[in-house]
Amino acid sequence: MNNILSREFYLREAVDAAKDLLGKKLVTCFSNKITSGIIVETEAYSQWERGCHAFRGKTKRNATLFEEGGIAYVYLCYGVYNLFNAVTNVKGKGEGVLIRALQPLDGLEAMTERSQSEKKITSGPGKLTIAMGIELKHNEMSLQGNKIWIEDAPLIDPKNIQTSERIGLGSAGEDAHLPWRFSIKENKWVSR
DNA sequence: TACGTGATCACG
DNA sequence: GTGATCACGTAA
Numbered sequence: 001m002n003n004i005l006s007r008e009f010y011l012r013e014a015v016d017a018a019k020d021l022l023g024k025k026l027v028t029c030f031s032n033k034i035t036s037g038i039i040v041e042t043e044a045y046s047q048w049e050r051g052c053h054a055f056r057g058k059t060k061r062n063a064t065l066f067e068e069g070g071i072a073y074v075y076l077c078y079g080v081y082n083l084f085n086a087v088t089n090v091k092g093k094g095e096g097v098l099i100r101a102l103q104p105l106d107g108l109e110a111m112t113e114r115s116q117s118e119k120k121i122t123s124g125p126g127k128l129t130i131a132m133g134i135e136l137k138h139n140e141m142s143l144q145g146n147k148i149w150i151e152d153a154p155l156i157d158p159k160n161i162q163t164s165e166r167i168g169l170g171s172a173g174e175d176a177h178l179p180w181r182f183s184i185k186e187n188k189w190v191s192r
Numbered sequence: 193t194a195c196g197t198g199a200t201c202a203c204g
Numbered sequence: 205g206t207g208a209t210c211a212c213g214t215a216a
Contacts, residue, residue, distance in 0.1 A: 043211070051211070061200060078212055079198030085211085098211060126212045168211050191212095 003152045004144055010069030014088045014095040017069075018044035019182050021086065021097055022161060025105065025151040030133040033110040037102030037122050037132070038153075041183040041190045043166045045085075047094035051172035054094030064140045065094045072148055074129070074139040081126030084134050086143060086150070100125045100167070100181075102132075103189040124191040160185045167191070 005024065010017060019042075027036040045052040053062040053075075064073040065087055073085040073096050085096040102122040104111060111131040115121040122128040129135075134148070143149055162183045169176040183190045 045211075053211080056201085059201070075211090076199060078196085078210065080196080081212055083211060100211085124212070166211075170210070172211095 005150045005152055007068075007070040007144065010086060010088045010143070011090055012069075012088065014044040014046050014097050015180060017086070017088045018042040018097040018180065019161065020155060021099075021150070022182055022184055023153050023156040025153055026099065026102060026132070026148075027106075027151060028132045028134060028148050029146060033107055033133075035107030035111050035132050036105045037128070038105060039099055039101075039150075040103050040187045041099075041101035041181070043098040043100055043182070044180040045096050045098065049172070049175035049178060051166060051169040051175050051178070052094065052096075054096075058094070062094070065096050066092055067140065069095075070143050072134075072138055072141045072143060074134060074136055076136060077126065082129040082134055082136055083125045084129050084132075098125060099128065101183070101189055101191045102128050103187065104131070120189070123189050156184060162190075 021039050021042050024039050047054040054065045068091040069088040071087050073087050077083050085098045087096045089095040115131045121131045162185045163179045164181045165177050166181045
């Protein structure tokens, strides 16, 4: 298993890492069940814009974002869903990449069981964490460990990358329109 | 397009 | 303490 993305991959700006994460393979291994999927949709967040949790400075919830890149930032959204981010850049920056959608690969059975649903179980940030078994306790966990990791894969051709505005940012003002959502064109697993 | 949902954060 | 605010999903 030597094709796990190195720590260096994450030590740069979230926007760049978000683009390069498309096509990579997110893998989890919980209760001896391997589940994995191709990353087909991401969003970048940076401390200097309002859409980012780290915008107002470090708090108890977002402290993980300020750590060095290469770890997981998991938090509860709307009291219901866990969202999974990969922390990027050097310690103290407060940047990360939200994983919004996956194309299922291995462990489909375990995923459908966890989701208690049949279709589109990984098309959306809240659903994919359920399918992959990612929970709040995995916050701050290394992405080079044996529970959650991301494996390298060839870069996606830029002409197959769809760039658009980010989703669900109500009061981020101007920053809500930053073209920081990246997805693979014509992939049916991309969220609405 | 409406609303449930509950932790978190910025105020008193 | 308390109230407003969400990086969502589903039903309709």
